Amino acid sequence: xxxxxxxxxxxxxxxxxxxxxxxxxxxxxTTYYLFWYKQPPSGELVxxxxxxxxxxxxxxxxxxxxxxxxxxxxxNFTITASQVVDSAVYFCALSPPYGQNFVFGPGTRLSVLP
Amino acid sequence: xxxxxxxxxxxFRKEGQNVTLSCEQNLNHDAMYWYRQDPGQGLRLIxxxxxxxxxxxxxxxxxxxxxxxxxESFPLTVTSAQKNPTAFYLCASSIDRPRGQVTEAxxxxxxxxxxx
Numbered sequence: 001x002x003x004x005x006x007x008x009x010x011x012x013x014x015x016x017x018x019x020x021x022x023x024x025x026x027x028x029x030t031t032y033y034l035f036w037y038k039q040p041p042s043g044e045l046v047x048x049x050x051x052x053x054x055x056x057x058x059x060x061x062x063x064x065x066x067x068x069x070x071x072x073x074x075x076n077f078t079i080t081a082s083q084v085v086d087s088a089v090y091f092c093a094l095s096p097p098y099g100q101n102f103v104f105g106p107g108t109r110l111s112v113l114p
Numbered sequence: 115x116x117x118x119x120x121x122x123x124x125x126f127r128k129e130g131q132n133v134t135l136s137c138e139q140n141l142n143h144d145a146m147y148w149y150r151q152d153p154g155q156g157l158r159l160i161x162x163x164x165x166x167x168x169x170x171x172x173x174x175x176x177x178x179x180x181x182x183x184x185x186e187s188f189p190l191t192v193t194s195a196q197k198n199p200t201a202f203y204l205c206a207s208s209i210d211r212p213r214g215q216v217t218e219a220x221x222x223x224x225x226x227x228x229x230x
Contacts, residue, residue, distance in 0.1 A: 009154070033216040045157075045204065045221040052216075091156060095216045101172070102219060104149075104156035 002027045004094050004105035012111045013082050021077045021108045023092030029053075034075045035093040035102065036066065045091065051075065082112045116141050120205050120222035127192070127199070127229050135190045135225045137205030144210035146188035147219060150174060151202040160203075163188055164210050192227065200229045 003026040013019045025034065032053045037045040049059065051068055059066045063080045079086055092105045118139045127133045139146065145164045149157040159172030163182040177196025182188055188207075192199045203226075206219040 004156070035218060037221075043202065043204075043224040043226075045206075045219075047218045047220065050216075050218050097216060101159060101162070102147075102157075104158075106154065106156045 002029075002032075002094055002096065002103045004092050004103055006090075006092055006105035006108050008108045009106070010109045010111070012113060014113050015084060016081050018078060018080050019082050019110065019112075021079075021090050021092075021110065023075045023077065023105060025073050025075065025092070025094045027073075027094060027096070029096050031097040033095045033097070034068070035095070036075075036077050037091045037093065039089040039091060039107070041088070048077075079110075082110075084112050084114055086110060087112045118205060118207055118220055118222035120203075120225050122225060123223065125225055125227045127227060129229055130194045132191055132193050133227065135192070135203055135205075135227070137188045137190065137222060138186055139188075139205075139207045139220075139222075140186060141207055141220065142185070143207035143220075144185070145208045145219075146182070147206040147208075148172075148178070148180065148188070148190045149204045149206065151204060151224075157204060160190065199227055202226050 005024045034051045036048040039045050056068050065078045067076045089107045089109045091107045093102045095102045121136045147162040148160040151157050158174050160178050161180040163169035179191045204224045205222045208219040209217045
């Protein structure tokens with residue numbers, strides 16, 4: 001069975017602080033894909049990153065960075081110098097290499113205060 | 115602009131009535147999905163379709179039905195058999211790749227359904 005855990009239900013930070021959102025996953029597949037999505041108040045999910053299980057390189061995109069640790073089954077997301085516009089619910093998701101069945105975590109609500 | 119359009123944005127339904135949520139995409143994606151989101155919970159898969167005229171049940175299909183008569187359209191009907199239909203419904207689509215190549219899904223803006 002596949003499962004995604006996001007232990008942090010809600011996080012509040014002050015603008016310009018760095019913040020890390022945790023994601024821990026469970027799967028028996030040796031090949032799998034991990035995703036992060038952002039859900040702003042408008043409701044739609046915005047794709048942020050996709051990573052396959054064979055690529056453990058960390059990735060940086062502007063103020064966003066992702067740390068994939070296969071040994072601990074974690075795929076954490078860090079926002080550097082947070083901004084008010086980063087306020088949203090962030091979802092981590094897992095997919096097997098077949099079909100297209102994404103398993104989502106419960107989400108972390110991030111509030112960035114001015 | 116390419117994207118996924120869900121309508122309506124807000125929907126109210128009386129108990130015992132069926133209601134249909136619309137989802138249209140012009141991204142030329144083969145695969146389409148319906149998810150349900152409840153407060154404080156992640157997204158749960160209701161149905162998905164990888165090709166026209168074919169669809170599969172997801173984790174919580176009971177009380178829901180879908181059709182896929184056109185590639186662009188994947189409407190969801192919430193039937194009176196759904197015990198607790200009040201929720202936020204999200205439609206998504208993705209490119210359907212051969213086994214072993216999973217791509218990201220793109221989402222619509224959602225429909226908030228309230229049973230009154």
